[in-house]
Every structure is written in C-alpha cells, then in structure tokens.
Amino acid sequence: MLLGTADVVTAAAPTLVPGLFLVPATVDLSGAEIEMVDMDRRMNRLRDALGDADAHYDHVLIDCPPSLGLLTLNALVAAHAVLVPLQCEFLPWKD
Numbered sequence: 001m002l003l004g005t006a007d008v009v010t011a012a013a014p015t016l017v018p019g020l021f022l023v024p025a026t027v028d029l030s031g032a033e034i035e036m037v038d039m040d041r042r043m044n045r046l047r048d049a050l051g052d053a054d055a056h057y058d059h060v061l062i063d064c065p066p067s068l069g070l071l072t073l074n075a076l077v078a079a080h081a082v083l084v085p086l087q088c089e090f091l092p093w094k095d
Contacts, residue, residue, distance in 0.1 A: 001023065002036060002071075003035060007051075008049060008050050008060075009052065009056055011023045029071070036070055036074075043070075044074070044078075046062075046075060046077070046078040047074070
C-alpha cells in the first residue's frame with residue numbers, strides 16, 4: 001500500500017471474526033521506508049492509500065512501533081486520533 005501497488009480494500013484479508021479485516025505487514029515493509037525516502041509526498045503515502053477506507057470500514061486501527069521513523073510519521077499523518085499505550089520517554093522499559 002505504501003508503495004502504491006495496492007489499496008486498502010485489495011490488501012485487506014478477512015478474519016474469522018465477521019466484519020473484521022486485517023492488512024498484514026510483510027517482509028517488504030522493512031525495505032519500504034528506504035524506498036520511500038526519495039518519493040514525492042512520502043509523508044502522505046499511507047493517507048493516500050487509505051483514501052477510500054471510510055466507504056468500506058467503520059474504523060481503521062494502525063499499529064506502529066515505538067519509534068518516530070518514516071512509517072510511524074505516515075501513520076500519524078493518516079490518523080484522525082492517536083492512542084499512545086506506553087510511557088512517552090526514551091527507553092521507558094529501562095530503570
């Protein structure tokens with residue numbers, strides 16, 4: 001989706017729960033951040049890919065790593081709201 005080869009409707013896979021769909025990450029996601037560095041509108045790639053999601057889904061949840069890389073910034077640009085379920089500090093799991 002981030003590289004423009006699929007949209008959210010074609011990438012979504014049905015689950016055993018009725019009405020619940022998942023867009024799974026693949027190994028290609030690890031290289032997507034590097035490929036996106038030179039792309040136009042690199043911060044808006046996910047928002048553009050989720051463009052018609054509102055017509056098909058009630059809610060879209062985006063899970064992100066606790067880092068502020070290009071993939072996380074794409075998620076923040078695409079989001080309407082943000083939930084941070086951990087301490088917002090550098091290495092919060094260390095004492």
